[in-house]
Amino acid sequence: MLAxxxxxxxxxxxxxxxACAAYPLYRFIPQHQRQLSTVYGSSAFSFSxxxxxxxxxxxxxxxxxxxxxxxxxxxxSKSLLFFRVLLAFARSPATVxxxxxxxxxxxxxxxxxxxAFFAPLMAMSLMVFCMGALxxxxxxxxxxxxxxxxxxxxxxxGFWFLMQLILFVDVxxxxxxxxxxxxxxxxxxxxxxxxLLGWASAxxxxxxxxxxxxxxxxxxxxxxxxxxxxxxxxxxxxLLLLLMAVYASASVALGFKGSNLTxxxxxxxxxxxxxxxxxxxxxxxxWWIASLPLVAAAFSESLVVGVQALxxxxxxxxxxxxxxxxxxxxxxxxxxxxxxxxxxVRYRFIPGLL
Numbered sequence: 594m595l596a597x598x599x600x601x602x603x604x605x606x607x608x609x610x611x612a613c614a615a616y617p618l619y620r621f622i623p624q625h626q627r628q629l630s631t632v633y634g635s636s637a638f639s640f641s642x643x644x645x646x647x648x649x650x651x652x653x654x655x656x657x658x659x660x661x662x663x664x665x666x667x668x669x670s671k672s673l674l675f676f677r678v679l680l681a682f683a684r685s686p687a688t689v690x691x692x693x694x695x696x697x698x699x700x701x702x703x704x705x706x707x708x709a710f711f712a713p714l715m716a717m718s719l720m721v722f723c724m725g726a727l728x729x730x731x732x733x734x735x736x737x738x739x740x741x742x743x744x745x746x747x748x749x750x751g752f753w754f755l756m757q758l759i760l761f762v763d764v765x766x767x768x769x770x771x772x773x774x775x776x777x778x779x780x781x782x783x784x785x786x787x788x789l790l791g792w793a794s795a796x797x798x799x800x801x802x803x804x805x806x807x808x809x810x811x812x813x814x815x816x817x818x819x820x821x822x823x824x825x826x827x828x829x830x831x832l833l834l835l836l837m838a839v840y841a842s843a844s845v846a847l848g849f850k851g852s853n854l855t856x857x858x859x860x861x862x863x864x865x866x867x868x869x870x871x872x873x874x875x876x877x878x879x880w881w882i883a884s885l886p887l888v889a890a891a892f893s894e895s896l897v898v899g900v901q902a903l904x905x906x907x908x909x910x911x912x913x914x915x916x917x918x919x920x921x922x923x924x925x926x927x928x929x930x931x932x933x934x935x936x937x938v939r940y941r942f943i944p945g946l947l
Contacts, residue, residue: 674701703785725757770851811905
């Protein structure tokens, strides 16, 4: 028993180490670099993403050690099964390809790859959004009384504080979802989407792959859209924040089951009681609002440029629609309960319409 516990810990630590070792590649992504060094007002803070990630990884390994040593009925972890498959493939790739993988080993391999990719990304994003919310919240407290007005305060710090806070909540849920998988939480990964289309449509939305997506589709979305009319500017940006808040509430509804490309049980509470993909709907509606100034400017330049800008936004929307369709196909193929859920919640994106 002790040997299995220690082997599980060693395998998990090795996966974590490999995931952290790949993180320096993110330094070559401009978008990620902007996240790691952000200017707030007249002061800038920066931190080493590598230092934070290593510290977080060591803390996570320590927690895993406690878990594995206290586990009442230890069994081979997904990380251990992953390395067993790699070892078998190294010894005889022809045999592995001919015989294929058992469902248990297939889930172990795919879920390990999934966690190794997303966990460091989510952990770093969580830190960035936390620091952003704290910085802007502090600025609001320090400068609010002497601000030129509510409009100025909202533009400089209010919008950013709320956005960073919303994103922090969203990423927190998913980070815990990727890092914590326990039977008593009922969030064990039962299956992982095995299709190339499902993986491609998901990965193309995240760094570093979304750099390629942006190069192909373009990007007409600004982080903070600005409109000439003050009333419209405030109203549209508040609506954008509301949509993102609903987006985060969908993650909260998923709870410990939050993660991409996996099946951990059907969730039908919160926004998922109204539509089957509330997060994608709200995120894309927020993006459409954020794209309005750039799309309008493109049309003022020429019809061709305007159509290209509009096509960029449509392209991103279709990519998320594809993610929704591949997710549904996966869930329908592995759990008959999803068909019953889809029958109860008829609409994918917009109640009564679509």
